[in-house]
Amino acid sequence: MRKREAMVMSRQQQQYIHTTHESFICSHCGRAVTPTANGTSNRNHCPYCLYSRHMDIRPGDRRSGCRGLMEPIGIWVQRNKEWSIIHRCTACGFIRTNRIAGDDDENTLLRLAAHPLSALPFPMRLGQESTV
Ligand SMILES: [Zn+2]
Numbered sequence: 001m002r003k004r005e006a007m008v009m010s011r012q013q014q015q016y017i018h019t020t021h022e023s024f025i026c027s028h029c030g031r032a033v034t035p036t037a038n039g040t041s042n043r044n045h046c047p048y049c050l051y052s053r054h055m056d057i058r059p060g061d062r063r064s065g066c067r068g069l070m071e072p073i074g075i076w077v078q079r080n081k082e083w084s085i086i087h088r089c090t091a092c093g094f095i096r097t098n099r100i101a102g103d104d105d106e107n108t109l110l111r112l113a114a115h116p117l118s119a120l121p122f123p124m125r126l127g128q129e130s131t132v
């Protein structure tokens with residue numbers, strides 16, 4: 001490949017990386033998060049602790065001025081059994097959901113999903129028919 005073409009291409013790639021595939025240091029657990037992930041095209045949360053950052057007004061637009069840390073507060077299971085993480089901004093309270101990524105830590109996901117069961121606000125009554 002000629003040199004000029006290579007330069008043009010690398011500039012395009014850089015811009016691409018900058019807009020949709022940023023690598024970052026997680027401000028919750030401090031680990032470096034690389035942009036590549038299995039089964040996801042838009043890395044928007046840390047695969048280790050699942051924290052995110054309040055960057056977007058609409059998904060992917062990076063237009064929010066908040067930049068608050070978004071805590072994973074639960075799991076939302078969609079009809080096709082796909083999991084999404086519910087994130088809540090610790091700075092402004094904004095809530096949104098994000099699809100899980102292929103390399104998200106499974107133990108952290110399970111702990112998040114099981115958390116409500118470990119903190120029941122009523123006595124557990126197993127084996128009774130629900131009237132709902
Ligand atoms: Zn993290």
Ligand SMILES: [Zn+2]
Nearest residue numbers: 054066089092
């Ligand atoms: Zn926020």
